[in-house]
Amino acid sequence: MPQLSDRAQDPAPDREIETLAEFDDVVARGALGGYRVQAVDLTARTPDLLAVATSGAVFLGCPMEPGGLAKVRADGALVFPPVPDLPFDPYRGLLYTADALFEHLDQGYDATPDALAYAWFQRTKADGDIFASMLRSVHDDAVSDALDEHLAGARVVGVMGGHAMARGTSAYTGAARLGRTLARDGLTVATGGGPGAMEAANLGAYLAPVEDAALDEALELLAKTPSFTPSVTDWALAAFDVRDRWPSGGDSIGIPTWFYGHEPPNPFAGHIAKYFANATREDGLLARCNGGVVFLPGAAGTVQEIFDNATPNYYESRGEPAPMVLVNRAHWTEKLPTWPLLQSLAKDRPMESRIALVDTVEEAPAALARLAV
Template sequence: MPNDAQSPAHAQDREIESLDEFDRVVRAGTLGGYRVQSVDLTARTPELLRTDTADAVFLGCPMEPRAADKVRADGAMVFPPVPHLPFDPYRGFVYSPDQLFEGLAENGYEATPDARAYAWFQRTKADGDILASMLRAVHDDAISDALDELLAGARVVGVMGGHAMARGTDAYAGAARLGRSLTRTGLTVATGGGPGAMEAANLGAYAASHPDDMLDEALDMLAEAPSFVPSISDWARAAFEIRARWPKGEASIGIPTWFYGHEPPNAFAAHIAKYFANATREDGLLARSNAGVVFLPGAAGTVQEIFDNATPNYYESRGEPTPMVLVDRAHWTERLPAWPLLTALARERRMESRIALVDTVDEAPAALARLAAG
C-alpha cells in the first residue's frame, strides 16, 4: 500500500484526480469520457478550450467561465464547487492527519477542518435539507472510491476495539504491540480510526519501521495525555509530537465517522477515510478486512462488529470466510458472551477452522496466521 495518500489513479479507470494526471491525459489528445474530481483547472483554460471533452464529467473543478461554457457545449457535465463547506464533497483522495488537524497547533482542535465538518454535520443532519443530505452522500461515495483505489492489492487486517481504552494502560500497550506485529508481517492494519484501542493499533503500525524501544518511549509520552477528554487539543498534540520525533512511520488505515464526531480521529493512521454515514463506514471497514479481523475487548460497538463480520462469513458460498480472532477469553465468554453464539453459528456452517479465541493480545498474530493458513 502506498505511503502517499496522493497516489495516482489506476491506469484502468477513467478518473482524473490531480493536475499531473490531467496534463498526461490532455497530452494524449482527449478528455472525452473522463471524470475529473476536485482538480483546480483555473490555470488550464487553454487546454480545456482546445481539447475534446465530450461525455466528460467535472466534479467540483474550479475553472474560468469561458472554459466552463466550452466544456458544457461539448456535452460535458459540470458539477461546480459548493461554496462555504468545511469539506470537499468531490475529493479524489482519503484524508491525511495533517489535513484533518490543520490549524491544531495554532488555534486548537475547534478550528480544525475535522471539528468544523462535525459542527456542519450537527447543524444539518436533522433539518431535512435535501442538499445537505446529498452532499454527505456524494462525499461518502467519493471516500469509498478513494479507499478502494488506495487498498487495491493490499492484504488488510481489521483491528476492532473500544474507544475508552486509555493511553498509559497495559491494554493500550498490548493493542499497540498487536498493530506493530501485524504490520511487520506485511499486513495493512485498518481500524475504526478513533481513540482508544483504535489509536493504539494505528500507533503500533506506525512504529513498525522503528526500533522496538521507540514504541516504549512513545507510550510513555502519550500517557501524559491519557484521553481526549477533557481536551482533544492536548490529546491530539501529543500524537503529533510522536510523529515529529519519529517521522516516516509505516502506513495504516483509519476509518472513523462524523456520526460519532465527539470522538476525534487519531493521528497515527497515515490514511483516514472519514465518513458521515456510520453504517457505510462500519460495513466498509469490515468488508475491506480481507486478511481477517482481530476483536479486542469492547462493548456494544465491538459486539455489533463481531456479528456484522460473522454474517457475511456465515452466508459465504463463493470463497473462504475471513478469519476472526477474539482476544480475552473471560471478556468474550463471561462478561459479554459473544463467543458461544459465534461458535454455534460457525458450527452450523463448519467454519470452526476460521475462528479463534485467545487469552492475550500477544497471541493474536499467531492465531490469525494459523487460521489464514487453514
C-alpha cells in the same frame, strides 16, 4: 442534458483524474472524453481546457475560470460545480490525511476541518434538507471509491476495540504491539480510526519501520495525555509530537465517522476514510478486511462489529469466510459472553474453522495466521 458517449457511461477504472499531475498527463496525450475529473483545481488550466476536446467528460467539483467552464459545457461535458461554503469536499478523489483533518490545530480543535465538518453535520442532519443529505451521500461514495483504489491488492487485517482504552495502560500497549507485529508481517492494518484501541493499533503500524525502542518511548510520551477528554486539542497535539519525533512512519488505514463526533480521528493512520454514515463506514471497514479481524476487548460497538462480521461469514456472502480472532477469554465469555454465541452460529459451517478465542493479545498474530491457512 448532454448525452454521454458509450465510453463515458462505462469508463475504465483508470479513467479517473484525481490530481493536477494526472490531468496534465492526460491532456498531453489527447482528449479528455470519458474521463472523470474529481476535485482538481483547473483555474490555471484554462488554455488546456480550450485546446482539448472534453465531450463526454465529467467534471466533479473542479474550480474553473469562466472561459474554461463555458467551453467544456459547450463541448457537452457534464459539470458538477464546487459547492460553496462547505467545510469538506463532497467530490474528493483521495483519502484524507491526519494533517488535512487537523489543519489549524494550533488554534484549537474546534478550528480544524474535522471539527467544522462535524459541526456542519450536526446543523444539517436533522433539518430534512435533501440537498445536505445528497452531499453527505456523494461524499461517502467518493471516499469509498478512494479507499478501494488505495487498498487494491493489499492484504488487510482489521483491529477492532473500544475507544475508551486509555494511553498508558497495558491494554493500549498490547494493542500497539499487535499493530506493529501485523504491519511487520506485511499486512495493512485497518481500524475504526478513532482513539483507544484503534489509535494504539495505528500507532504500532506507524512505528513498525523503526527500531523497537521507538514504540516504548512513544507510549511513554503519549501516556502524559491519556484520553481525548477533556481536551481533544491536547490529545491530538501529543500524537503530532510523536509523529514529529519519528516522521518516517509506516502506513495504515483509519475508517472513522462523523456520526460519533465526540470521537476524533487519530493522527497515526496514514490514510483516513472518514464517513458521515456510520452504517456505510462499519460495513465498509469489515468488508475490506480480507485478511481477517482481531477483536480486542470493547463494549457495545465492538460487539456489534463482531456480529456484523460474522453475518457475511455465516452466509459466505463475500466468499470464503475471513478469520476472526477474539482476544481476552474472560471478557468475551464472562463479561460480555459473545464467544459462546459466535461458536453456536459457526457450528458445522465453513466459518467454524475460521474463528478463535485467545487469552492474550500476543497470541493473536499466530492465531490469525493459523486460521488463514
